[in-house]
Amino acid sequence: MAKRVADLLLDVLLEAGVQRIYGVSGDSLNGITDSIRTRTGIEWIHMRHEEAAAFAAGAEAHLTGKIAVCAGSCGPGNLHLINGLYDCQRSRVPVLAIAAQIPSAELGSGYFQETHPEQLFTQCSHYCELVSQPEQMPRVLEIAMQTAISRRGVAVIAVPGDVALRDAVEQTGRLQFSEPRPSVCPSDYEISLLADLLNRSKKITILAGAGCAGAHAELIALAGRTRAPIVHAMRGKEFIEYDNPFDVGMTGLLGFSSGYHAMMNCEVLLMIGTDFPYQQFFPQDATIVQIDLRGEQLGRRSKVDFGFVGDTKTTLSALLPRLEQNQYETHLKESLEQYRKVRKSLDDLATGDSGKKPIHPQHVARVLDQLATEDAIFTCDVGTPTIWAARYLTMNGKRRLIGSFTHGSMANALPQAIGAQVSYPGRQVISMSGDGGLAMLLGELLTLGQHQLPVKLIVFKNDSLAFVELEMKAAGILDYATNLRNPDFTKIAQGAGLLGLRADTPDQVEPMIAQALNHNGPALVEVLVSRQELSMPPTITYEQAKGFSLFMMKAVFNGRGDEIVDLARVNLLR
Numbered sequence: 001m002a003k004r005v006a007d008l009l010l011d012v013l014l015e016a017g018v019q020r021i022y023g024v025s026g027d028s029l030n031g032i033t034d035s036i037r038t039r040t041g042i043e044w045i046h047m048r049h050e051e052a053a054a055f056a057a058g059a060e061a062h063l064t065g066k067i068a069v070c071a072g073s074c075g076p077g078n079l080h081l082i083n084g085l086y087d088c089q090r091s092r093v094p095v096l097a098i099a100a101q102i103p104s105a106e107l108g109s110g111y112f113q114e115t116h117p118e119q120l121f122t123q124c125s126h127y128c129e130l131v132s133q134p135e136q137m138p139r140v141l142e143i144a145m146q147t148a149i150s151r152r153g154v155a156v157i158a159v160p161g162d163v164a165l166r167d168a169v170e171q172t173g174r175l176q177f178s179e180p181r182p183s184v185c186p187s188d189y190e191i192s193l194l195a196d197l198l199n200r201s202k203k204i205t206i207l208a209g210a211g212c213a214g215a216h217a218e219l220i221a222l223a224g225r226t227r228a229p230i231v232h233a234m235r236g237k238e239f240i241e242y243d244n245p246f247d248v249g250m251t252g253l254l255g256f257s258s259g260y261h262a263m264m265n266c267e268v269l270l271m272i273g274t275d276f277p278y279q280q281f282f283p284q285d286a287t288i289v290q291i292d293l294r295g296e297q298l299g300r301r302s303k304v305d306f307g308f309v310g311d312t313k314t315t316l317s318a319l320l321p322r323l324e325q326n327q328y329e330t331h332l333k334e335s336l337e338q339y340r341k342v343r344k345s346l347d348d349l350a351t352g353d354s355g356k357k358p359i360h361p362q363h364v365a366r367v368l369d370q371l372a373t374e375d376a377i378f379t380c381d382v383g384t385p386t387i388w389a390a391r392y393l394t395m396n397g398k399r400r401l402i403g404s405f406t407h408g409s410m411a412n413a414l415p416q417a418i419g420a421q422v423s424y425p426g427r428q429v430i431s432m433s434g435d436g437g438l439a440m441l442l443g444e445l446l447t448l449g450q451h452q453l454p455v456k457l458i459v460f461k462n463d464s465l466a467f468v469e470l471e472m473k474a475a476g477i478l479d480y481a482t483n484l485r486n487p488d489f490t491k492i493a494q495g496a497g498l499l500g501l502r503a504d505t506p507d508q509v510e511p512m513i514a515q516a517l518n519h520n521g522p523a524l525v526e527v528l529v530s531r532q533e534l535s536m537p538p539t540i541t542y543e544q545a546k547g548f549s550l551f552m553m554k555a556v557f558n559g560r561g562d563e564i565v566d567l568a569r570v571n572l573l574r
């Protein structure tokens with residue numbers, strides 16, 4: 001039988017090491033799914049929503065560093081991919097999306113399910129092209145893959161169902177896709193400029209991000225030489241926080257006051273591989289130096305006095321021999337002491353009194369951290385689970401942490417956990433889910449059951465969109481539209497073929513989580529956590545404080561005194 005365009009597409013994917021495609025099938029994808037059916041070495045991962053397929057592919061790409069693939073059928077099928085693909089694009093993970101298209105002869109007629117993926121996906125991809133005739137395959141696919149790998153992001157190919165079923169013209173595809181790994185170093189002159197500046201400075205703070213992955217030793221050596229506390233941005237947590245005697249925590253609204261003050265009190269702020277987005281957390285008077293692989297990132301978030309283009313490992317390796325030992329210890333000592341105190345106060349919140357409600361979410365996160373394996377993969381939903389993950393999960397160089405940190409989409413944790421578990425069947429995968437987030441892509445519980453993926457879901461059941469409630473309080477708006485009337489998630493889990501458990505009281509938290517983690521299959525634990533658990537920013541601005549008291553007054557005027565008592569009981573009287 002002649003090779004079809006779809007077969008050639010699969011040949012190229014297999015050659016590139018792709019082991020699976022996440023998606024939901026459909027008429028226009030028939031050529032592709034049929035070609036997968038006849039092969040070994042590549043698997044169709046049947047999801048329940050294409051958005052989840054894109055999130056799952058993104059998690060695979062994040063963890064493996066290799067290109068991952070998702071697919072959606074024409075029109076609504078691939079339109080559903082978009083939010084997940086936005087997340088992949090913004091997180092800079094290499095993902096190929098196959099957007100099936102309506103029959104090519106119908107294009108432009110307003111046909112059933114007609115959309116124009118080449119236009120729809122341009123914002124969330126580096127490359128997006130229609131394969132309108134067999135001659136374009138495999139070249140367009142190869143360019144798409146090379147672009148996703150090289151520019152680290154999304155590439156989309158739109159393939160009409162009939163084109164996929166036509167005979168291929170070419171018979172073979174490209175055999176390898178190079179991942180560029182050049183060593184990028186600022187010029188010799190720039191390195192001496194930077195060394196001179198650091199050698200002249202006393203109070204130096206490092207703000208490090210995900211761009212420090214793979215350069216842990218160099219970063220620690222730099223901090224040792226410059227006696228600089230290291231503040232990390234959220235996406236850098238998994239690469240920077242562990243084995244780090246200079247760690248003073250994160251900054252930002254979810255950060256630690258020690259991270260905040262270390263940045264605000266320095267003379268020189270050295271930003272390395274970070275795109276930390278919040279301008280108000282940058283110092284006004286310090287000299288700011290930024291090192292990033294991408295020149296266009298320089299000065300994006302704050303004024304920058306010196307910007308250097310380089311990869312972290314190469315740049316720090318070139319810099320270190322030129323650095324003198326900073327003799328000024330006070331800044332580092334003070335920052336570390338402040339960190340010790342704030343860490344203790346956060347740890348003090350992560351407790352539970354036996355039998356006494358409510359369960360504090362910090363306690364749940366702490367127990368998870370203690371019981372999870374050495375190389376567990378955590379995912380956390382946007383919402384308060386992101387806070388608990390940032391503050392209570394301990395990274396160790398083997399554990400991983402994925403969220404929707406840049407795009408900030410709800411409902412990311414479960415589909416990302418699916419991608420993680422499929423890619424690493426032997427590792428423990430834990431989804432820290434919000435009750436709002438879980439409900440948003442609830443159908444993916446069925447994917448766990450269908451593929452028997454032993455993901456462990458810990459649901460922070462606070463019967464609200466708590467993060468939004470917190471934002472409303474801080475802005476002085478009375479909370480509204482945040483209430484959730486929740487189902488019994490344990491029953492839903494059981495119906496989907498999962499072990500379903502509930503922790504009602506603090507003393508049930510540990511045994512229930514332990515049971516779920518030890519269960520040989522997918523499991524869900526719903527934990528009834530307190531709703532009003534404040535996660536105050538490291539520094540409370542006048543506006544925020546004003547907003548907060550305004551909330552109190554509005555609540556009293558509206559006769560919601562109960563809630564204020566609740567707030568006080570949970571947060572102030574603990």
Ligand SMILES: Cc1cc2nc3c(=O)[nH]c(=O)nc-3n(C[C@H](O)[C@H](O)[C@H](O)COP(=O)(O)OP(=O)(O)OC[C@H]3O[C@@H](n4cnc5c(N)ncnc54)[C@H](O)[C@@H]3O)c2cc1C
Binds near residue numbers: 234235251274312313
């Ligand atoms: C609800 C919510 C609240 C949040 N609150 C906070 C908060 O309080 N604090 C916080 O920190 N974050 C917070 N975040 C996350 C935040 O939005 C950002 O995603 C995060 O701060 C960015 O982390 P990063 O700088 O490490 O990573 P990225 O944004 O991914 O930046 C990495 C940078 O490194 C560069 N790079 C990549 N490779 C290299 C290399 N080899 N060498 C040099 N440079 C390289 C890239 O070009 C990029 O500029 C929150 C997210 C959510 C969803």
Ligand SMILES: Cc1ncc(C[n+]2csc(CCOP(=O)(O)OP(=O)(O)O)c2C)c(N)n1
Binds near residue numbers: 382410433436468
């Ligand atoms: C798709 C999407 N819709 C809305 C939001 C706004 N938002 C951010 S956090 C959040 C609440 C999340 O609720 P839940 O998952 O229950 O977590 P909680 O904060 O209650 O722990 C909402 C609605 C968003 N980030 N993404």
Ligand SMILES: [Mg+2]
Binds near residue numbers: 465
């Ligand atoms: Mg909630």
